[in-house]
Amino acid sequence: MDDVLRRAPLFAALDDEQAAELRASMTEVTLARGDSLFHEGDPGDRLYVVTEGKVKLHRTSPDGRENMLAVVGPGELIGELSLFDPGPRTATATALTEVKLLGLGHGDLQPWLNVRPEVSTALLRAVARRLRRTNDVMSDLVFSDVPGRVAKALLDLSRRFGVQSEEGIHVVHDLTQEELAQLVGASRETVNKALADFAGRGWLRLEARAVILLDVERLAKRSR
Amino acid sequence: MDDVLRRAPLFAALDDEQAAELRASMTEVTLARGDSLFHEGDPGDRLYVVTEGKVKLHRTSPDGRENMLAVVGPGELIGELSLFDPGPRTATATALTEVKLLGLGHGDLQPWLNVRPEVSTALLRAVARRLRRTNDVMSDLVFSDVPGRVAKALLDLSRRFGVQSEEGIHVVHDLTQEELAQLVGASRETVNKALADFAGRGWLRLEARAVILLDVERLAKRSR
DNA sequence: GTGACACAGTGCTGCCGATCACATCCGCGC
DNA sequence: GCGCGGATGTGATCGGCAGCACTGTGTCAC
Numbered sequence: 001m002d003d004v005l006r007r008a009p010l011f012a013a014l015d016d017e018q019a020a021e022l023r024a025s026m027t028e029v030t031l032a033r034g035d036s037l038f039h040e041g042d043p044g045d046r047l048y049v050v051t052e053g054k055v056k057l058h059r060t061s062p063d064g065r066e067n068m069l070a071v072v073g074p075g076e077l078i079g080e081l082s083l084f085d086p087g088p089r090t091a092t093a094t095a096l097t098e099v100k101l102l103g104l105g106h107g108d109l110q111p112w113l114n115v116r117p118e119v120s121t122a123l124l125r126a127v128a129r130r131l132r133r134t135n136d137v138m139s140d141l142v143f144s145d146v147p148g149r150v151a152k153a154l155l156d157l158s159r160r161f162g163v164q165s166e167e168g169i170h171v172v173h174d175l176t177q178e179e180l181a182q183l184v185g186a187s188r189e190t191v192n193k194a195l196a197d198f199a200g201r202g203w204l205r206l207e208a209r210a211v212i213l214l215d216v217e218r219l220a221k222r223s224r
Numbered sequence: 225m226d227d228v229l230r231r232a233p234l235f236a237a238l239d240d241e242q243a244a245e246l247r248a249s250m251t252e253v254t255l256a257r258g259d260s261l262f263h264e265g266d267p268g269d270r271l272y273v274v275t276e277g278k279v280k281l282h283r284t285s286p287d288g289r290e291n292m293l294a295v296v297g298p299g300e301l302i303g304e305l306s307l308f309d310p311g312p313r314t315a316t317a318t319a320l321t322e323v324k325l326l327g328l329g330h331g332d333l334q335p336w337l338n339v340r341p342e343v344s345t346a347l348l349r350a351v352a353r354r355l356r357r358t359n360d361v362m363s364d365l366v367f368s369d370v371p372g373r374v375a376k377a378l379l380d381l382s383r384r385f386g387v388q389s390e391e392g393i394h395v396v397h398d399l400t401q402e403e404l405a406q407l408v409g410a411s412r413e414t415v416n417k418a419l420a421d422f423a424g425r426g427w428l429r430l431e432a433r434a435v436i437l438l439d440v441e442r443l444a445k446r447s448r
Numbered sequence: 449g450t451g452a453c454a455c456a457g458t459g460c461t462g463c464c465g466a467t468c469a470c471a472t473c474c475g476c477g478c
Numbered sequence: 479g480c481g482c483g484g485a486t487g488t489g490a491t492c493g494g495c496a497g498c499a500c501t502g503t504g505t506c507a508c
Binding site: 059069080117121131141185 | 305348349363
């Protein structure tokens, strides 16, 4: 079985045999960059585990502006909310890269919840953790200025997707600056200027849909 | 058994006998306005159900500014996060009024989760719902201006705590304007001006720690 | 009744960041 | 290699809101 999957909250509590059984009841989905898994307002009670690539969860305001709630990577869940609290999807899920996911319907999950309480516990932990992160992001929106939020977002992305190289931490985030702006709740222009400023100070280097963090210490200080 | 309790997510799935049994393992806590149940950073793995009154969940930024995450009323949960996802408390809980709560330790809840999967399901739903609300608030922070957020907050409070009278919807929110400002992520002065403006238009009337909504329609339109 | 104190109302000033308006730049198809 | 569209870089302008400095106002203690 896949390594990524074994670390996913849904499988963490199961032994190999059970994990394989659960895995067998899931259906694989593949998306190309830009494809949407589901849209805000759609009905739906399926949950997905990302096995490869990144997906963004985002919303559109009445007047057409976009806001990104989260970037979801390998091992993480998408769409749990509509499953645990029935109702239409409250966000759109769109692939940032080529993506592979495993989907599971409400009916296929229920038996596991009834028989294996560890699965419930693991899911509770996953949702609770997500709620904590969301609360953190909300506080940042209130307390920090745009450059601070950009720094924070980059550090967060680096923790999840960064790889150490001799130059610094290479973070392939797969986001355009427009998308990065939606993630931190600011305009593209302001985010661009913040990035340019950081680059000018030697704290990072910009690349296409990626950054190399050169001075994590300073960035961390700026983010507070 | 208490009516409020029967509607609480923790008890909703249990029959009378089981509810009484669970209730018996909980300990009652009483707080006066201003008292704190726990502080940000405290260790702790107890969960509480509010049975009477209101509690605010809030955080303090490094430089001393305050941000309110939520107002929690009768039937709702407090402190679930530290229980499901072990770790220190990430917010402070402070009583807005005289408050009565029932507390439950991690060890006392676990057996219920193992034996009664409906309890897990109900808790998952409760946390999922909270996460949805939090996502909504986050989108508002990005999309709406301060008056819009104030209007939204008032409508939300009215849905939860309002009572219809012949004049309009009487909403005793128990928040000072300072606290209302912390809830919507704005300064007290700006919130005051927004409220004065709404009152001047005849959309609402201000009272001490309460408002009477006179024109819900207009407020709703302003909040979008 | 009279401080005292917390809360509420309101103008003024300055600044952060949205918006607009461009000027590149870069990857890709043909 | 040429052109085209999407992405990026950067200045100029403008408005919303924070911050400050006050002035009312209500409520409690004594």
